[in-house]
Amino acid sequence: MQRKNSRTTAEVIRHNFIILFTCFALLTGASVVIVVGINLVHQRQTESIELLKSLNRSFIDDKPDWNQWRKNSSINTQDTYVRVTDRTHSANQPKVFYSKGTKPFLSLKQTQLSKKLHLPFFPALIYTKHYGVLYYRSGERHGRHKNIRSEIWLSLNPIVTTLASVIFVVLIILILSLVLGWFVISLVAKRLTRSLEMLQRTAREHSQSVVNIENLLPVPDSPSEVRELSTSFNELLSAIIENNKKEKAFISNASHELRTPIAAIRGHISLVKRRGKAHPEIVDRSLHFIDDESAKMQALVNGLLALSRADNGIAQPSEFDLAGIVNETVEEQRVILSQTIRTRGEKSATVHANQNSVSQILSILFDNSGKYSPAQSTITVSIKKTDTKTILSVQNQGATIDNDEKRRIFDRFYRGDPAHNSEITGNGLGLSIAYQLATLNNIQITVTDVIPHGASFNLIFNN
Template sequence: VLIRVLVVTLIVLVLALVVSPIFIRRLAHRLTGPLSDLSQSTKHAAEHAKTGVVMLPVPDKPTEVTDLAKDFNDLLKQLHDRQEQQKLFIMNAAHELRTPIATIRSHAQLIERHGRAHPEIVLKSVNYITEESRQMQQLIEELLQLSRADRLTLDTHLLNLSETVQHLAEKLASAFSQTIEVHVTPNMSVESNESAIEQILDNFVTNAAKYSPADTIIAVNLTRDDDGNAVLAVLDQGAGISAEDKSHVFERFYRSANVRGTVPGTGLGLAIANQLATINNGRIKLRDNQPHGTIAELILPLATTKERHQLNES
């Protein structure tokens, strides 16, 4: 019996030694074949990256390589989209800067050629140059702010939003021809960055004033919604925003066709405000006012009861 066991064991060992390398070789080929193809496709994608996004072929099996190829394609698409956004941003920035530079050059040449003979044009041209320079400065500052906002982390602290909104709205009231009415629910606190909140509210009110008649009312309201959020809303009585424009207003440099060239602006304000809201764990919402106009809302999570007690004690 012992001899039989030894013989069977020996046969099994021999078979294992013979079969195992064949099985391992087939398994390795099953994995390395698709991986090798994927590697070659990756090299091809890298070589042709400048011509556009190149997607990798996705094998049906094995599952591990299929998933890896899909992950690679997702990454390639994200990188391509990011690159296209950067290209578009640079093109738009160059276009927006080209106009004021051309205006400044034109008026400088006008002064140079005719300033002595016609001194009355000097002051007018200087005023144009000053205004275009101011717009260029604003655009450059907003471009820098946008570039920083992509990687910005803000220092936040427990903030009495009611006091902040009340103070800023009263300060803004003297800057515009419209009447600004403020309705603030007291003692509303959020974990946020005060400077960012002020900039968002300033953008909301400035936009409302730009697109509203001078004899209308701009309302600044701070309320609480049913989900326990603070809602900072600015309501104007202007022409409103079309459904088409609403889907684009947060894009950089976007301006509605019916105001481009007639209402000053860079098309960057809401893009910056939207990024600041996101960094503050909030969101911006635009909806129609009735019977006409726009309601711009900043929605932020309210501080917990414990956090509010800490603010009151401090």
């Protein structure tokens, strides 16, 4: 069973070909033998009719002239046995005439084999020991002063010999064809599976190599199925490689974000140890700095945990009023943000999603708008409904986001040019968390421009 499951494609093709070809050859050979046999038996049947006719013409003085019959017959009568029964003068004591060798032939008792071969479907075919298979036919002549019954047995041994020769030739051709076909199909199968073997070999080499781990598989020109398979594998590998690069960048960025406050904290601790006793004012200033840096670390760790939960979470959606969640979040953010928050659009909109996730996404979008827009500007929240969608937009009046940055703004730890300002705090995880939560809830999140300047973050819910 293990060997059967571990066969290669070439072996499977070769095995199925052998089975198919063998069945086809056996069916063809059997058909040839049957057709030839039927034709030969039919020919023998025609010969028996001719022999009976010639036998009727050979009667002299109410008895058959065997020499004349054999001499005038155009058919070989060497293995032919004839019995003529004449009941013309007396039905109870008929005259019986036998051709040469017929009496010993008829004197043989019927064996078990002859009984089995005497099939009801072929009553004219009989088998007799030492004589082989014979064809039996009888005929009667009735008329004025005539009541003669003639029986003839024709040997089918020449037909059997011919059929045996045909079977032998068919078997020889079958064996030769199998051998030749095995080599031909092996070459064809090897050629067809050459691309698959190349893919397997290349994939194994890449999997065992550290250098080539990010290389793609070669794409053969033919066959088309293997080419499409290679293309699909390369698309999958490209996605895996891209995710691997993102994970490496994520680890590098997270390490960098954590290393900076840790280095600052350890520096102030060292400063306090060295000069704290001689200069007590340093202690308060260092403690204040350590508190700020530890708060940044805590925010970063909380963001990483939130992102991890968003990656591995399972949303439990439900029907709720989006306008109600927006109003609650707006009231909370008005206390935190210095910008003016304005709402417009639909007063009620029912959507299907996880309510806590949507509330968290809104808080992230408000926090992002508060960081990157002027303090005296306005943040506008709007809800718009169509036949198929509900769109929630959070618009700010900050800097316009370039198209290149729009494609990267949801990446982890990515911060655009305005974000590099030291006065803007953050670690670049907020929008990536919002994106993961939106994806988890089947919500599409996009970024569009606001005229004359600003950005609009849009949440698109399917109705």
